[in-house]
Structure formats: structure tokens, C-alpha cells
Amino acid sequence: MNKTINQKAWFFVVPVFVLVAFNAVIPLMTVVNYSFQETFGNNVFMWEGTRWFKQILQSERFHAALGRQFLFTGIILVIQIPLGIAIALSMPKEGPWVSVCLVLMSMPLLIPWNVVGAMWNIFALPEIGFLGHTLNGLGFDYNFTQQIGDAWFTTILMDVWHWTSLVVLLSYAGLMSIQPAYYQAAEIDGASRWSVFRYIELPKMKKVLTIAILLRFMDSFMIYTEPFVLTGGGPGNATAFLSIDLVKMALGQFDLGPAAAMSLIYFFIVLLVCWVFYNLMMKNEEQS
Template structure:
């Protein structure tokens, strides 16, 4: 066994990142953990309650409903945005001036602040003065997102698709352009159909970027707050109250700090678990 001289200087090199992670992740998270096991009535007086809040949240119908809505919403937007994004990416030009035009147009929705997106769609979809709302009603559809759950859902989904499909397009497009031209040429020589080219060359080659796209869209849509909050405020009734809206209502509206903290930890663990399962499952055959 050879003796190596101890050198503790390396700790200084990792220090900045340790401090950064501590302040932006570990400490806030631990604060939440702290709240989640205590009861408070203000005045900085806390009582230890153990896992009581976790039990309460997990058994509450309100949480079940919000979670159900959340999975439904995320499922719908993923089912629309991923295929749509891939389809748009496939239709985009590969060279020439069209590339930059398409890329800029695609990036625009991503550059708009989230609450502005909510406000835009709020006005756009107003049944009496909004372009979308008024047009739909003029065409004979009974559309009013402030009163009908279905209209509200359709509007929230349309808004999310409008806002975020671009991200999928950009990722898928990057994946597509990374495929060497020779593959397509080889497929042409083999006499492969357009569907086979997509199925056996483009899709497998896009697997990694699509995995990333699905993960990002899953996490983001699962945490959606600002846009539906500005658009519908969670209504009509509670029909568009997703997990994060419910969480804010509980923490700030009712000032139930303990249950809200417990709920955020459960919320966080669900996202972590689903993402991990998805990633391990799709990547198990890679290397």
C-alpha cells in the first residue's frame, strides 16, 4: 500500500458549488421539511406534529382531485405537444433562409413571460371582446371559459400547447439535423418508404432528445402555475385548480403552513419518482 499525502486544498475548489447548492436547494428544502412536521399558530410558536400532515394530505379528497386534474392535464399536453412538435420539426426546412425564419418564429412563444402568456390568452379568449372567444361564439359554439369547465380546460390546454410545443420542435429539430445525410441516402437506395425512414431511422435517432423533451415537458406541465392562475384563477369552481394552484391557496390563502409544506414534499417526490421511472425505463437499453 502506498501512502498518499493528504491534501485538503481540493475542498476549496468544491466550496463555491457547495455553498451555491446549499443556499438555493438544500436550505429552502430543509425549511419546508421543518414546516411539514410542525404546527404553528403564528408568533413563531411551533409544535411538533410528526407525520400528521402527510397523512392528512394523502387522505384528503381535495388533494386527490387536484392530483387527478394534474395528471390529466399533463397527459393531454404531452400527447398533443410531443407528436405535434415532432411533426412540425419534420416539416421544417433543412437548409436555406427558411431555417432561420422558422427557428425565430418557433422561439417567440418561449421568450414571452409566463404571466404575459396567461394575460394574452385571457383577453384573446374573452367571450364578449376577445378575438378567439367572440369568433367561437359567432360561429355558434357556446364558449365561455369563465363559466364552463370544458371551455376552461380547452383554453388552458390550447394555451400550453401554443406556449410549449416550440420547445419540443426545437429539440426534435436539433435531433433530426444531427442525423447524417447519408442515412437518408442509404434508405433511398434500399427503397425504404417515408414511414420506414421515420420509424427506423429518424425516431430511433431522436430517442435521446425526445426523452429529454418528454421529461422537460412532464416536469414543467406538472408544475404549471402562472398561466392558468392568470387565465382562470383555477376556476370555474375548482375545475382548473392544478396542484401548484391548490398548494398556493393552501399556503398563502389559508395560511396552513404545515399541510402545505407536507403537500409540497409529496408533490416534489411524485415528480422525482415519475421522472426517474420514465428515464430508467426508456434508457435501460442504451449502453
């Protein structure tokens, strides 16, 4: 059969092309341009070469922000992935409670990010917030606006509350796709609960879990709104993750050059991680 060649379809791509050009390509090009130059406003730019890159790569501040970012992402992955799997395993497989659980689980995902930040801010206030007041009443010296440990604790708790549901929903979808025959076979063989999890459920969830880890890594690596509203990067710089530090540098200090260099380095790290996860996912697909 001969396919008719009709190139008119390309016109349908034009709107997307224009949109992407204006919200991604042109800003990205501008960031590249800025990262090599110094400006004091008024569209006057001075060429600086690779100075900003050297400054950022060797700056304590960037290393600290990057370290905090990896620490935060690591902690929330270590908490959210096992917790998400555990909740998904304990959710009912059939009956009216399925919908109740699913709706309850998706609630936190539907709340706008700055609202989550504001909610937790009020919730955790040491004097009047429910969490802060209770903790202080129980004898803990809790104040997330002044103590670094408490600020981290609150930020991580907030992220766990907000995003564990995503892992739960993905894991649950993976669990539901397992044929009953596998469980029956395991029962006949007298497999323990752990073996069922280790050799049936976990391998079957591998694909969705890779996606869950990728999504959680990316979202937490680029987190901005929630910690900005909750702690504003404080106390001091204790919870100033990469994006918060970046905005401070670009808009707070108006250091457009260093900020552009920093965002490019940030961008390359994100690209690298994306590429690694993409290939892991492709490998999974190949094996199954």
C-alpha cells in the same frame, strides 16, 4: 505522470454551496419541519406528528388536484410530442427559410410565463377577446371563466402554443444530426415515407425525444404561473393543478403544516419521475 494534489479548488465551490444551502437546503429542511407541526404564526409551533400526511393522503381535495395534474400533463404530452415531431419533419432542412422557421418557433419560448397567461386571458375573453369573440360569433357557447370544458380547452391550447416549440426545436436538432447516407440507403431500398420515419428518423430522435418528454413532463407537472394568470384555478377548482392548490393552501388558508406535507408528497412524486426518466436516458445512451 504524477498529478499534483491541490485541494484549494474546493474554495471555488463555496459560493455555489452557500447559494444552494440558502435557496434549497434550508427551505427544504424548514418544509420538513413544518410538515410535522401546527402554527398560528408568531413562531409558535405545536408538534402534530404524521397527522398532516394522513390528512393530505386521504383528502379528496388532494386526490382531485393530483388527478387533474396527471390528466393535464397526459393531455399536453399526447398533443405536444406528436405535433412537435410533425412540425419538425415539415420544416425545411436547408435554405433561408430555416432561420425564419427557427426564429418563429423560438418566439413563444422567449415570452415570460405570466405574460403568456395575461395574453391568453385577454385573447380568450368571451366578449372582447379575439378568440372568445370569434368562437362565440361562430355559434359556440364559449366562456372560459365559467365553463369547465372551456377553461381546460384554453389552458391546454395555451400550453400547446407556449411549449410545442421546445419539442419542435429538440426534434429538429435530432433530425439534422442524421447522416444523408441513411436516406440514400432508404431510397435505394425503395423505402416508403413511413418506413423512413419509423426505422431511421424515430430511432435517431429517441434520445432527444426522451429529453423532450422529460422536460415537458416536469414543466407541465409543476406548472403554476400560466393557469394562475389565465383562470386562477377556476371555475371553482376545475383547473387548480397541484401547485395552484398548494399555494392556495399555504398562503390563502395559511395552513402551513398540511401545505408542507402536501409539498413533500409532491416533491417525492417529482423525484420518482425524474429518476425513472434519468434511467431511461442512461439506457438509451448505453444502447447507442
